[in-house]
Amino acid sequence: MGREHTNIEYRDVCFEYVKNVPVLKNINLRIKQGETVALVGNSGGGKTTIVNLLPRFYDIKSGSITIDGIDIRDYTLHSLRQNIAVVFQDNFLFSGTIRDNILLGNENATDDQINQAVKMAYLDEFIATLKDGLNTQIGERGILLSGGQKQRVAIARAFLKDAPIIILDEATSALDNKAEAIVQKAIDNLMQDKTVFVIAHRLSTVKNADKIAVINGGELVELGTHEDLMSIENGHYKTLYEMQFKKQETNA
Numbered sequence: 001m002g003r004e005h006t007n008i009e010y011r012d013v014c015f016e017y018v019k020n021v022p023v024l025k026n027i028n029l030r031i032k033q034g035e036t037v038a039l040v041g042n043s044g045g046g047k048t049t050i051v052n053l054l055p056r057f058y059d060i061k062s063g064s065i066t067i068d069g070i071d072i073r074d075y076t077l078h079s080l081r082q083n084i085a086v087v088f089q090d091n092f093l094f095s096g097t098i099r100d101n102i103l104l105g106n107e108n109a110t111d112d113q114i115n116q117a118v119k120m121a122y123l124d125e126f127i128a129t130l131k132d133g134l135n136t137q138i139g140e141r142g143i144l145l146s147g148g149q150k151q152r153v154a155i156a157r158a159f160l161k162d163a164p165i166i167i168l169d170e171a172t173s174a175l176d177n178k179a180e181a182i183v184q185k186a187i188d189n190l191m192q193d194k195t196v197f198v199i200a201h202r203l204s205t206v207k208n209a210d211k212i213a214v215i216n217g218g219e220l221v222e223l224g225t226h227e228d229l230m231s232i233e234n235g236h237y238k239t240l241y242e243m244q245f246k247k248q249e250t251n252a
């Protein structure tokens with residue numbers, strides 16, 4: 001798969017986890033290389049499902065998903081997943097060193113590349129406080145990382161992977177405000193020049209996206225920029241904004 005062109009297209013995508021219980025209904029969505037699309041909508045609407053179809057954690061029922069015009073089922077799983085980095089709310093860290101956990105992004109990375117990833121993920125200052133630095137064990141016998149530190153390890157891993165497509169699914173949702181601020185800065189670094197799917201509760205992330213897709217009940221009900229969608233009277237996004245996002249503006 002080429003690294004320069006990552007135009008992604010969902011065409012009439014239908015999906016169900018359980019037979020005859022439709023979860024996604026005719027999703028049509030195009031994302032150009034370098035664009036950020038924010039998925040918003042009610043809980044249980046299907047946002048996570050939409051992004052999980054791209055690395056083929058599940059396969060669609062009908063329709064197609066293409067990258068650069070090629071059906072994702074025609075890439076090898078390895079090649080497909082090599083090109084997508086995912087950061088969830090809760091990421092898999094194993095009990096080894098911080099270095100080992102970051103190297104999962106690219107086991108052939110050089111020390112320079114690791115240090116650069118650590119810096120971009122805002123982990124350098126924290127690691128400098130550890131006696132064993134990157135070689136510190138995490139898990140049972142080592143130190144326990146805070147939620148924000150774990151997220152930044154996951155982000156450093158994604159940096160090392162250097163995939164052109166990034167999926168961020170509620171990556172800052174479980175954090176307190178202070179931890180969120182620094183994780184968000186790391187995420188802003190990670191998103192540079194990438195094609196990004198972001199599921200976020202943070203207004204500024206959503207507002208700055210090139211496109212906002214509102215997903216309700218398994219359907220794409222609105223698609224456009226913040227301004228586009230705010231101009232729809234009684235629209236889904238506008239309603240969501242009034243309920244969920246507006247109070248953040250006064251705190252921001």
Ligand SMILES: Nc1ncnc2c1ncn2[C@@H]1O[C@H](COP(=O)(O)OP(=O)(O)O)[C@@H](O)[C@H]1O
Pocket residue numbers: 017018023041042043044045046047048049050
């Ligand atoms: N692994 C699964 N098995 C069965 N149903 C699932 C599974 N994951 C999610 N669902 C269902 O699919 C729907 C969409 O869920 P999800 O994509 O997680 O929504 P969102 O991310 O918007 O909250 C929900 O009804 C949810 O209960």
Ligand SMILES: [Mg+2]
Pocket residue numbers: 047048049199
């Ligand atoms: Mg979700």
